[in-house]
Amino acid sequence: MGFSKELLLARLQELGIHFVSYEHPVVLTLEAQAKYVGHLGSALSKNLFLKDKKHRLYVVSALADTKVDLKVLSQRLGLGKGGLRMAPEESLQEVLQVPLGCVTPFALINESARSVALLLDQGLKAQKCLFHPLSNDMTISLSANDLDKFLISIGRSPSYVDLEAIVPVGKDQPPDLATLVPTEIVKSLDVPQQGTPIQIAAENHMPREKKLMELQGTEKISNKSKPAGDGVTKKPSGDKNPSTGVADVQKFVNEIMDKTSAILQAEVSEASIQKHGKQLGNVLSDTIRKRLTLDLENLVMTFKNTAYTEGFQSKIGSLSLHK
């Protein structure tokens, strides 16, 4: 799959980068991580994996104490208000190729993460910092200088930003971080729904990110479990397929063809030919109409809504280009 922790550490050593590594049981949250390495004098980092409305991805790496306001960040990047969201789990696996709870700047060593933007909190420069080296059962401590050495070695120019600054963005003040927005869109593969372990882990993963977004969820906002009665947490929206959101004509036509063929194949048999003889055509035509109309109407409405949404987004995008 992607780089392993061992390969990464070997690479760091090759590059002459000084780091100290600490092994500990797998941790999925900042609190858990702090239990094992919080006392060392290095600063714990929090790492967010975000996406914008155009599916571009960002890793934001900051001190655990730094307040990161996604709304402000979104505006500073020129994405408008509310343009940034948490990236879906599939992207974590496909693009960063790290497990849940393990977002780290080191994941950018993977080819698949080529187009992911990296924003670094300038607070990281002040002291040695703690990051996961591609797996949750270890933390490494290194200085910002050494982190830069690593980033430069993978062809990145490190950009440190004052993440807490409230920078006004308006007609006469262009978004100050707009240059950091990736130019390429990461093409991710269709990943079918994973089994239970990831959904359960999602429950652990979310509280950390949600805390960072400073929501005041009184209930567990991340709790996506349904009263399904059999104890398995389920995602409410079914497949979060990256290719939803695209009005795909071929896919759509294929679905219609498949459904029609299925009915035809089921309904044409020795028995039905005998029974209806020459009328089979009319009978089939009625059956298809009866059985398929509702499904097709749904499919077509979905297609219409998706295409309209794409058009709308495109218009919004073109508006911001003409600022």
Next chain:
Amino acid sequence: MGENANEVPQEEEEDQIVNPFQVTVKKGEKIDYDKLIDKFGCQRLDPSFVERVERVTSRPPHVFLRRGVFFAHRDFNEILDAYERGENFYLYTGRGPSSEALHLGHLVPFMFTKYLQDAFKVPLVIQLTDDEKCMWKNLSVEESQRLARENAKDIIACGFDVTRTFIFSDFDYVGGAFYKNMVKVAKCVTFNKVVGIFGFTPEDHIGKISFPPVQAVPSFPSSFPHLFSGKDDLRCLIPCAIDQDPYFRMTRDVAPRIGYQKPALIESSFFPALQGETGKMSASDPNSAIYVTDSAKDIKKKVNNHAFSGGQDSIEKHRELGANLEVDIPFKYLTFFLDDDDEVEHIRKEYGSGRMLTGEVKQKLIQVLTELVERHRKARAAVTEEMVDVFMAVRPLPNMFG
């Protein structure tokens, strides 16, 4: 016409209580809809209406109309009259997003509204009362907003047309022209009146007491200047469950006083819980309802193990007496969701006479529900955050009529 917005449903003396905040019956009894229609002062939707709708829309009437699920109305005949004259109207419905888990009962008004949108080719506004749930269910503002968005996805999955539909949440949209109408309405309703209509007490906080105008003003086209500017006379039709009637009784009372058309209503009965008419559908009891996230296995288990059966205790007795269709839930659910009238009649005859057994009826129900839930699940999966944004974007809707 028997309308009386001032009338207090004397809760203490009645054995059934129906208002937006409470629906209860005396233990062991069913809701008496005739009594309700009488008390509220709305009209029954008789079969002639159903025929008329079929004529006017040139398509088969929705199963909920045919089976009497939507059974009461106010001024629906005027909407039809106006429509036949070539005058338009718009639809208004809504949801209080109090939980993430939607069950089939929640979908009923939306399924019907989608049919109305398609049949009459009219625009629709959908209100998500996140503020109401924040106040009544004591949710945080963020949580109620989040739930509103999540519910919006299920609503969109019912198949609404984005070129004719505007979804809004109160927290996002209240302000401007909408708020101006809220104040106009509020000025016309005394404290005593809301106490009478909704049963508020001096201990209730002022948020609750001042909420009713929020649900009233989407009935007025001037609340949506980006949609209906210049169309102040546009009529509004509100499909809803009958417990919402008090809000709109109040609205209809106020409308002429502020120079607006009275909204028309078309109202549905309550969707029964899996365990029977007298059971309560509750978010904390997953077996009281079929959820849109239930798997085929869940549906099978729930229907087989929890659906209240009107069948007799033994096969012999059943063959002799037949099933009690009044209380049988699987049959009741089939009347909601099985479109084919002939099939339903067949089951009614066979099951009612005892020739068909409960197991067979349950099996048919499982098949119907599984198909429905699967179709919904697929549609839901195709709803992206961007699509929700678009449905909720304040944008004009050209070609919203016809």
